[in-house]
Each structure stands twice: as structure tokens, then as C-alpha cells.
Amino acid sequence: MSHVYVLVEHSAGQLNPVTSELITAARPLGVVxxxxxxxxxxxxxxxxxxxxxxxxxxxxxHASDYDSRLVLPEVDALHALGAANPAPIVIAAxxxxxxIAGRLAARLASxxxxxxxxxxxxxxxxxxIFGGSVVTTxxxxxxxxIYTVRPGSVKAAPEAGAGQVAPMPVAAATxxxxxxxxxxxxxxxxxxxLNQATxxxxxxxxxxxxxxxxxxxxxxxxxxxxxGATRDAVDEGWAPGSAQIGQxxxxxxxxxxxxxxxxxxxxxxxxxxxxxxIVAVNQDQDEPIFQIADIGIVGDVEEIVPALIAELGxxx
Numbered sequence: 598m599s600h601v602y603v604l605v606e607h608s609a610g611q612l613n614p615v616t617s618e619l620i621t622a623a624r625p626l627g628v629v630x631x632x633x634x635x636x637x638x639x640x641x642x643x644x645x646x647x648x649x650x651x652x653x654x655x656x657x658x659h660a661s662d663y664d665s666r667l668v669l670p671e672v673d674a675l676h677a678l679g680a681a682n683p684a685p686i687v688i689a690a691x692x693x694x695x696x697i698a699g700r701l702a703a704r705l706a707s708x709x710x711x712x713x714x715x716x717x718x719x720x721x722x723x724x725x726i727f728g729g730s731v732v733t734t735x736x737x738x739x740x741x742x743i744y745t746v747r748p749g750s751v752k753a754a755p756e757a758g759a760g761q762v763a764p765m766p767v768a769a770a771t772x773x774x775x776x777x778x779x780x781x782x783x784x785x786x787x788x789x790x791l792n793q794a795t796x797x798x799x800x801x802x803x804x805x806x807x808x809x810x811x812x813x814x815x816x817x818x819x820x821x822x823x824x825g826a827t828r829d830a831v832d833e834g835w836a837p838g839s840a841q842i843g844q845x846x847x848x849x850x851x852x853x854x855x856x857x858x859x860x861x862x863x864x865x866x867x868x869x870x871x872x873x874x875i876v877a878v879n880q881d882q883d884e885p886i887f888q889i890a891d892i893g894i895v896g897d898v899e900e901i902v903p904a905l906i907a908e909l910g911x912x913x
């Protein structure tokens with residue numbers, strides 16, 4: 598029976614929700630082997646959740662010096678698996694994931710497809726190009742074709758698997774390897790992570806320079822959601838790059854998406870059009886955002902958002 602390797606995304610002992618998306622995306626290729634690369638004991642802790650997501654096997658690729666290394670433990674583990682028992686490899690399309698994929702492709706002499714939005718049973722994959730207006734079907738050669746799947750592009754559909762744990766020690770760093778001498782974690786805010794939030798409130802050029810602090814952020818905090826932005830807003834310095842949604846930013850698929858002062862350029866729509874319910878607020882009724890909005894409000898953000906926040910406050 599055919600099988601496929603999925604690199605598990607995890608941090609601080611917690612499973613990243615994108616892993617369930619990866620397992621779902623990889624399922625058409627065969628039985629899923631979830632590869633946990635980390636410190637000893639991490640695979641066992643994550644095993645029940647991975648089994649529920651659909652992993653038939655959980656490979657415990659543990660390294661005693663994992664916390665002092667970057668990228669190479671994952672590359673070494675997947676290279677060893679692919680060389681011994683060739684199969685497709687599925688990784689998250691993050692900056693780190695794409696680097697791992699590139700290194701693996703060179704080592705395994707296999708093709709690699711980056712940033713795909715779906716994988717078919719025959720091994721082909723789908724890409725969205727030109728801002729999502731065109732979908733292409735591509736294929737990668739080699740015994741271990743590698744795919745990186747764009748987070749948020751595949752809806753997780755858990756199917757319980759056996760979840761059998763198989764140990765696989767990873768060799769420690771050599772004198773040629775880079776090791777981490779110090780580590781300072783990024784400061785995390787109180788809002789949920791953009792890629793995992795069930796509610797996202799995004800602002801565009803239409804909210805103006807002060808609109809994020811006066812309207813976008815307060816509405817997001819009222820709803821317990823994350824803050825997003827268009828590329829224009831990020832380029833203007835109104836929001837950080839980590840908040841950018843669209844073709845060159847994050848892909849999100851929350852249950853509820855508020856688009857405030859956003860025109861709806863195709864580059865932005867490609868990163869949020871799979872949201873459950875889309876609410877758009879814009880003064881121009883002819884903007885493209887209204888073509889995909891479930892609820893469209895033609896009006897001034899400065900008037901509508903404060904009124905909405907006040908009403909939501911009464912209902913809490």
C-alpha cells in the first residue's frame with residue numbers, strides 16, 4: 598500500500614493546527630506517516646492528537662540536541678526516511694518549510710512543488726496563480742516528490758488513524774553544523790494567531806492611517822479575533838507585515854471575516870475568499886469585495902464600526 602510522509606508542525610509542546618490540514622491534504626497519496634522531529638518525548642505527547650487527525654504511523658525522529666539546531670534535524674530525518682523507503686513528502690509552506698523542501702529536493706534528487714493548495718491521488722498538485730484567478734495542475738518527478746501546502750488552503754477533515762509510534766533517533770550535530778547559542782522568543786500579543794483565528798478583522802487603505810487603532814483593532818478585540826491587513830495598508834506602515842493577507846501574505850479561512858475599507862483586489866481575495874462568512878464595509882458599492890461578501894454594508898467605517906462595537910457590548 599502506498600504511503601506518504603507528513604512533517605508535523607509543533608511548538609512549545611503543542612500541535613500546530615496546520616498539521617491536521619497537511620494530513621488531510623496528504624491523504625490522497627496514501628497512508629499517512631506523521632514525522633515528529635523534536636526533543637525526546639515530544640512524539641509520545643503529540644501521538645493521541647495526531648492519531649485523531651488521521652496518522653496511521655507516528656515516526657518519533659528525536660534528537661537530544663534538537664533545541665540548539667535549526668532546519669537540519671528535519672532535513673536529516675526526512676532524508677533518511679525517503680532514502681530508505683521512498684514516498685511523497687508533505688510539508689507546510691512556511692519560510693522554514695520551503696527551505697526544508699528545497700534542501701530535501703537536492704538530497705533526494707526529487708522534484709518539489711511549493712505553495713500548493715491541493716494534492717490529487719495521482720500525485721499532481723494544484724497551484725493558484727495570478728492572484729488566484731487561475732488554477733494550474735502540476736506534477737513533480739522523482740521517487741520522493743515533495744509538496745509544501747499553503748496553510749489555510751485545505752480544510753482539515755480528521756479521520757482517526759492507528760497512531761502507532763515508531764522511534765527513529767536523529768544523529769547529533771557535527772562540527773560542520775550550525776548550532777544555536779542563544780534564543781529570544783518573539784513577543785506574542787493577546788490576540789489569536791492570524792492563521793488560526795476563527796474571527797479576523799482586516800483593514801485596507803479605506804480605513805486611513807488611524808483606522809487600525811480606532812476601528813480595526815477595537816472591533817477585533819471585541820470579537821476576540823485577529824487583526825489582518827491588505828498589502829497597501831502594510832506598505833503604508835499602518836500594520837505590520839505579519840498581518841498581511843493575500844497572495845504575498847497569509848492565507849486565512851476563519852469562520853467570520855470582517856473587511857473594513859477593503860476594495861477587494863484579486864491579490865487580497867486569494868488569501869481570504871474561503872472564509873465562512875464575509876462581512877464587508879465600504880463606501881463604494883461597486884468595489885469587488887461586495888461580489889464575494891455574504892453581508893455587504895455600504896457606508897462609512899467611522900460610523901458603522903463604533904455603532905457595531907457598542908451593540909456587541911450590550912449583548913455580552
